[in-house]
Amino acid sequence: MALAPFQAAADAGTHCPYCAMQCAMRLEWRDGRPEAVPRDFPTSRGGLCRKGWTAGEMYAAARPAGPLLRDRRDAPLRPAGWEEAFDRIAAGLRAAQAAGGADAVGVFGGGALSNEKGYALGKFARLVLGTRHIDYNGRFCMASAAAAGGRAFGLDRGLPFPLSDIPEARAILIAGGNPAETLPVMMQYLEAQRAAGGQLIVADPRRSATAAMADLHLQLTPGSDAALAAGMLHVAVRDRLLDEGFIAARTSGFPAVRRAVAAWWPDRVERVAGVPERLLVRATHMLAEAATAMILSGRGPEQQSHGVANALGYINLALALGKAGRRGCGWGTLTGQGNGQGGREHGQKADQLPGYRSILDPAHRAAVAAVWGVPPERIPGAGVSAWELLQRCGRPDGIRALLVHGCNLLVAAPDAAALRARLAGLDLLVVADPFLSETAELADVVLPVAHWAEEEGTMTNLEGRLLLRERQASPPPGVRTDLEVLQAIAARLGRGGLVSAEPRAVFEELRQASAGGAADYAGITWERIKAEQGVFWPCPAPDHPGTPRPFESRFATPDGRARFHLAEHRAAAEETDADYPMLLTTGRVLAHYNSGTQTRRVEALLQADPAPYVEIHAQVARGLGIAEGEVVRLVTRRGAVTLPARLAPGMRLDTVFVPFHWGGREAVNLLTNPALDPVSRIPEFKVCAVRIERVPPSHGESPA
Ligand SMILES: Nc1nc2c(c(=O)[nH]1)N[C@H]1C(S)=C(S)[C@@H](COP(=O)(O)OP(=O)(O)OC[C@H]3O[C@@H](n4cnc5c(=O)[nH]c(N)nc54)[C@H](O)[C@@H]3O)O[C@H]1N2
């Protein structure tokens, strides 16, 4: 099922299918095979990482040639026509809602979807299905940073400055991010910063590739970021490093935070976070004494049951040092997914309407209802967060039918065994995916959809810059686009007029629906994106230049001041004990992307990292009698996984690390803790208690 080149304009380009760098590229055809070639662009500047270079090879992989359908729960998937698949879906949705009401169906989206798809999915859920139950995988990703940024600055804009400002920071603290592997093409900006004499501090329990290049590595205990940040602020107060002028002129709420951090003596921080006083003091002075500094947050501090407090702790530090709201300074979160930024703005979230509006605010509801041409009462209320939505699945009084676009739940969500049972209890599971993911394998109906280079659409990168992906290839016959799928299901349910299958028409509607909202796209056109190499939101009018630095003169709060928040350290939801004496943390490697659906289908990437493994400190391994490559069993309160050990001298003695890109019995999410942050509802992917067991040789599998 080879792809055919699409007769695109000579200057038509796209952006990488993976991370939020969205490096610029085009597909060229060599010997009939698509090959990714970098394009010049102000962000990626001609760069691509290994995943970007090999992106074209994804299309060599097998894909379903048409819909697949299961006649009974225990029957195998069989090929079906589109009409039959749509009939089955429409009948299943009607039956679920007849039995359990409008909210008996759920929709699950993702941050890989274009702005148009994310927007259309939100509208489809609210108006076509009339359900309040929609949420998306960004809840596993950016939710804590988004909540913290919104609270402190009045606006969640991942990076409140363009990447090109990074070299202007004299010091940078990266808190729990590993861009050397997760945003490799961004490293040129950090390298330029270093070349200009700037300093880099990394807070990470592992000596990650990024930590290895830092001037200072704070190797904190997983789950202790709020304590570390409070300790740094304590030192700043003690050593008179505060920017009192900035605090007075541009912030509110400092006195209470100042009182709270008084209790975070360096020796207490050392006990809780494991960072020695000497390093704590040095890091604080490095940040404070630099003329300009940035704090960049990754998923390390954010994917925790206290993820919002952790993020707010680092924001407090940036504000107290006066390192925000001016050139070369700021707290920012490194958005992960290709459209992780746009995907969290336009209504895929349970409590959100387009343009970052609230579904609970009567004025916001009225504004969006007017664009949608419905009375505001037609828009349902707020639903529940991603994990809570999944918990309701397969229960008679809960969600009976679920539509998934853009998430491989069985690999990406925590406590995967419990989740599998919930999904198996559904009356109808529909998965739209370009590939047969682990979750699609469990579905009643699989809809093969076009993706990335086969379609056009807009994405919003980690800087808040809108980008245009132009079509590079024709999708295989038998494949439809997500928008065509939504349109067809809507038509079956008698509401076809509500959703357009044309990306450009959807974007035009999104412009209107976002107008006047915080993430205002009203002034952005596809022509402008192309001519100006991206446009930064908010951009309320066609003659507005766009906003690369939204906080330069004032923050987005009503009074224009950034707000300090109490950011109390609290222990992780699960602490170590005699049965589970170590900590497990999880994350990424360079060669694979998220649930691995895409990168595990690219030969070069699979060769680079063919299978998961557990990183253990060499000394700990020696103590347990474990040799390099030997298979060990990791056991948590939720499950057990058997993996080969990699002895890593850069681990903490109390912590092991497993990448999460694999499914089946090797999925680390069989082990992780679904404890949620009270505000962001993000699960605690980054810390749980684990036991390591040696596997007697007779039971061991040979390491992959
Ligand atoms: N190669 C590759 N690149 C990707 C992705 C991918 O899957 N593969 N995914 C994309 C997506 S969706 C995202 S969200 C980003 C994620 O990008 P990152 O946030 O950079 O990635 P992670 O590996 O999840 O976590 C970063 C670091 O947090 C550390 N960490 C663990 N626990 C703690 C803690 O308690 N405190 C602190 N301070 N650090 C901790 C881990 O050791 C890890 O090195 O990457 C994007 N880019």
Ligand SMILES: Nc1nc2c(c(=O)[nH]1)N[C@H]1C(S)=C(S)[C@@H](COP(=O)(O)OP(=O)(O)OC[C@H]3O[C@@H](n4cnc5c(=O)[nH]c(N)nc54)[C@H](O)[C@@H]3O)O[C@H]1N2
């Ligand atoms: N243990 C642990 N678990 C984690 C994390 C962690 O650090 N540790 N990180 C979490 C984070 S940050 C994230 S973002 C998630 C990511 O995990 P997932 O949500 O699973 O994300 P992906 O693997 O990027 O993509 C999911 C699916 O979308 C499909 N897809 C791609 N483009 C399209 C499209 O245009 N339309 C449709 N319909 N489908 C498409 C892909 O083929 C893939 O099967 O995992 C989370 N899970």
Ligand code: SF4
């Ligand atoms: S850095 Fe991200 S966007 Fe750029 S080529 Fe690599 S995976 Fe693609």
Ligand SMILES: [Mo]
């Ligand atoms: Mo993510």
